[in-house]
Amino acid sequence: MHILVTGGAGFIGSNFVHYVLANTDHSVTVLDKLTYAGNLASLDGLPEDRFRFVKGDIADAGLVDGLVAEHDAVVHYAAESHNDNSLSDPRPFLETNIIGTYTLIEAARRHGTRFHHISTDEVYGDLELDDPARFTEQTPYNPSSPYSSTKAGSDLLVRAWVRSFGLQATISNCSNNYGPYQHVEKFIPRQITNVLRGERPKLYGTGENVRDWIHANDHSSAVLTILEKGVIGETYLIGADGEKNNKDVVELILTQLGQPADAYDHVNDRPGHDLRYAIDSTKLRTELGWTPQFSDFEAGLADTIAWYREHEAWWAPQKDATEARYLAQGQ
Template sequence: MARLLVTGGAGFIGSNFVHHVVQHTGSHVTVLDALTYAGNRRSLDGLSADRVTFVEGDITDAALVDRLFEDVDAVVHYAAESHNDNSLHDPKPFLDTNIIGTYTLLEAARRHDRRFHHISTDEVYGDLELDDPQRFTEKTPYNPSSPYSSTKAGSDLLVRAWVRSFGVRATISNCSNNYGPYQHVEKFIPRQITNVIRGIRPKLYGAGQNVRDWIHADDHSSAVLTILDKGAIGETYLIGADGEKNNKEVVELILRLMGEPADAYDHVTDRAGHDMRYAIDSSKLRSELGWRPSFGDFEAGLASTIEWYRTNEAWWSGAKDGVEAFYASKGQ
């Protein structure tokens, strides 16, 4: 797969994947990104033009997508509207990008017979009780709880249908919560880090008992490359690094790592339909494809992420005021 097309490659997880591909393979990457508020062209700074070609455009643009598919061997589909709070405020962009955009890409993959990998989320499975010994597996029934997770569930089902009905050579991965460089400041971890940098007290939804299963974006990238190389067509693989932490633990760890008192945060109004717990069982990916995460120590990974935001304020500062104004208007 010498030529890859990466949709959403200027977004958080997509840009980390592009950096990972350039560092660990000889592939050329074409990035297709609409550069909405969550996409940042500067996330690809430092990558050679000989290795990475950037195309600004929308995945719902069928003519553009068709042209790009002509010149690649495989497509990794990261592009998505992905913020739960935004989906509660205005669901339509989630339908446009996550459903219509995925359909447009699948049709191009069918016409050109291209290998296709679809990036999804563990949020399609709903949530688990805090004391539930189970974790999500590839056989867990879908039970999405927000417009965002519902549209991601719908896009997963489209991929499965195009595999079965049209023979598209596709795989799916559902990943737990990512953290690392290049993540927009509206998201939980970078919002709290940048609040501390700015001298603002971090914000915690409700009691902060909601649990997320954290994975460093670089580990997500290595898992996707493994699936592209070894994954069986039509199969779904769950990606996780056994990183369960509740939100209160994460905020307090951020504060300690940044030299602040662990209780120097504010509780704010919880969001509607806030899932309680996510937990990934990635044993299929590990046993069948031999993948293992590199960032087994969440504290060390979080410390390196904090350092990245400290040294790259120019990357995130332009969006910070608008994000905080939006949350302030909602009492969050």
């Protein structure tokens, strides 16, 4: 296949591009606007005969139509995705997550192109800390932030285009990713790079909030499995049974980097901070035969720490501005 990957210079998208080119004979074109979260350095070293990069906006209908017409499939990662940013300025989330997705699915509809839409477990809202339940494909949507509500809206657009226009699409909702190429504003790389720079990690509130962590390589393998084997019109939840609260994650990072487990600072909690996410990926595993490689979170975290230790030149240019922004927020 010739695959168009939107947002392929971002964290999860770039991991997917590396995974596809390393494990298949497919070719990839990346379409990315290169906002602050996109980084061309994340695409270094890819084979020139099977990879090209196009700078552009997914809301640019003319550009999108021409690119979609040239490809067998679109994998749509491009999104504004940081909750804190959505609370301070929601409009870019509407423009990218809603209008951008609409532009892409209209082009895919016109050209009969296979479409896979990347979403998040945050569209389901949150769970109580002591609730044994996990999100499934049947869980009602209950988003709680401008980010998660615009992602929910984009999911519903894709579903409507499947039903109304026969769009050849699938959707996946994934739990929190970690791994290489993640911007240092995000929770795990922020704490890792703080320790690497001799600074103390920062923990929102009491740190009891639980996330269901999955390594980006496992997310990539799941998306490729859905693209190749998934049933049109279906939604698949992607998770690796990696539930950890934020306090445990920070303490594990400190321990793996040889620091005392309590060498962190508490900072202001984010407004409306969801309590717990948890994914039930039974459908993906039983119907499509997918299994994660990094089923041990501690091993995946060690792999991630090693990457950030070895790639300071990649993350250092982002670090000072990111920390200055958090400091202004009391975080």
